[in-house]
Amino acid sequence: MNPTLPLSPEESRLSTVTLMTPELANFTGNVHGGHILRLVDEIAYACACNYSSKYCVTLSVDRVLFKHPVRVGELLSMHAQINYTGRTSMQVGVRVEAKDLQRGVIRHTNSCFFTMVAMVDGKPSPVPPIVPRTEQDRLRWARSEMAREHSQAVERIATQVGDFLTIVDLAAAPMLLIDKETGVVTLANKLAVELLGMPALDMVNRPVWELHAPEGQARVRQLYQLVAVRNSCEPFTFKHVRPDGGVVSVEAVSWVIPLPNKPLIQRLMRLLPS
Secondary structure, X not given: OOXXXXXOOHHHOEEEEEEOOHHXXXXXXXXXXXXXXXXXXXXXXXXXXXXHOOEEEEEEEOOOOOOOOOXXXXXXXXXXXXXXXXOOEEEEEEEEEEEOOOOOOEEEEEEEEEEEEEEEOOEEOOOOOEOOOOHHHHHHHHHHHHHHHHOOHHHHHHOOHHHHHHHHHHOOOOEEEEEOOOOEEEEEOHHHHHHHOOOHHHHOOOEHHHHOOHHHHHHHHHHXXXXXXXXXXXXXXXXXXXOOOOEEEEEEEEEEEEOOOOEEEEEEEEEOOO
């Protein structure tokens, strides 16, 4: 979008409509909550990227409460907009509604709020300011500002570890979570599995440097130690040899996430042109 003038939350809005089909059902016949979480994360990511014209990452997500189940055959609508902007972060509000196509009844199933950070070259980057214009806009802005002032985003993550791990697993970017003390991979999300071409179970509980080609393992171990001491590091590039013999060029940036049970290193990766 790359606005030249400040926009209102309404002007930042992005909506999607998806038909809920039978393969999405859980054992009760309703749509699996994990699928809805993935869709919500995707539209929050798309809204933030569309507004900022930059690559964005999820920093935190509020508790997601499903007020009503979503049924197979219903039309799921999601409406996302920017409620608040900081210097490099945005709060994206997402409202989810389900429509019974036979009866025409629309139910508000859940709402949630994401804090997204714009990134350029692996570093947080400024975003255009959003300007609240209606009373509802100003109320949302005030609530977001109060939450920001009284609880830093990393503290919100730390009190909601389960939600954080779910978002990492469903995130729209390849990510690894690494034990800060040992360097062992604790979680590889779906896109990391696709990028590195290695099953998640083969990555988890292995030192992160063992995922790299032998000639690069010493360098990756040094970078891991640097992150563990400094809590972050500059973006680095590496060649990864996939189990099928293919070689991919990858850029990664890592930083420490202070969770209550133990600090973890979050590594965000992107594929480079070959």
